[in-house]
C-alpha cells in the first residue's frame with residue numbers, strides 16, 4: 001500500500017527512496033493495538049490505511065496512504081473525515097500531521113480539510129527534524145483544532 005501510494009510522487013521533487021520505501025508490518029502494530037489504525041475496503045480489497053498515535057489530547061497521523069489505483073476518488077478525504085469525527089468523539093483537542101508543503105494533494109489538500117501550518121509544538125519540531133535528517137525537505141507540520 002505504501003509503495004503503491006508513493007508512485008503518485010513520480011516526477012515530483014521528493015527523494016527517490018520514498019518511491020520504494022515500505023515500513024515493516026511491526027511498525028504499525030502499536031497503532032493497531034491502540035485502535036488508531038483504520039483501513040478502507042473496496043470490493044474485498046484494502047485500498048487505504050491511516051495510522052495515528054494519540055499523545056495527550058492530540059492525535060498525530062503517522063501515515064495515510066491510498067492505493068494508486070484508488071487515488072483521487074474521495075477515499076482519502078472520507079477516511080480523514082472519519083478520523084476527525086472519531087477524534088472529536090474521543091474528546092481529543094487536536095489532530096496533527098507532517099507533510100510536503102508543495103505537493104498539491106498534500107499540504108493544500110489538508111488545508112482544505114481545515115488543517116493549518118503550525119510547528120510550535122516541540123514534538124512536531126522533533127518529527128520535522130527527524131524527517132530532515134532522512135533527506136525530507138519542504139515538509140511542514142499541520143494542526144487541526146477539533
Ligand SMILES: CC(C)(COP(=O)(O)OP(=O)(O)OC[C@H]1O[C@@H](n2cnc3c(N)ncnc32)[C@H](O)[C@@H]1OP(=O)(O)O)[C@@H](O)C(=O)NCCC(=O)NCCS
Nearest residue numbers: 005008064065066071072073074075076077099104105109
Ligand atoms: C494524499 C492521499 C492520502 C489523498 O487521498 P485520495 O483518496 O487520493 O484523495 P481524495 O480523492 O480524497 O482527494 C483529495 C484531494 O486531493 C486531490 N488529489 C488527489 N490526488 C491527486 C493528484 N495525484 N494530483 C492532484 N491532486 C490530487 C483531489 O483532487 C482532491 O481535491 P478536491 O477534493 O478538492 O477535488 C492519497 O492521494 C495518497 O495516498 N497519496 C500518495 C501518498 C501521500 O501523498 N501520502 C500522504 C503523505 S502526507
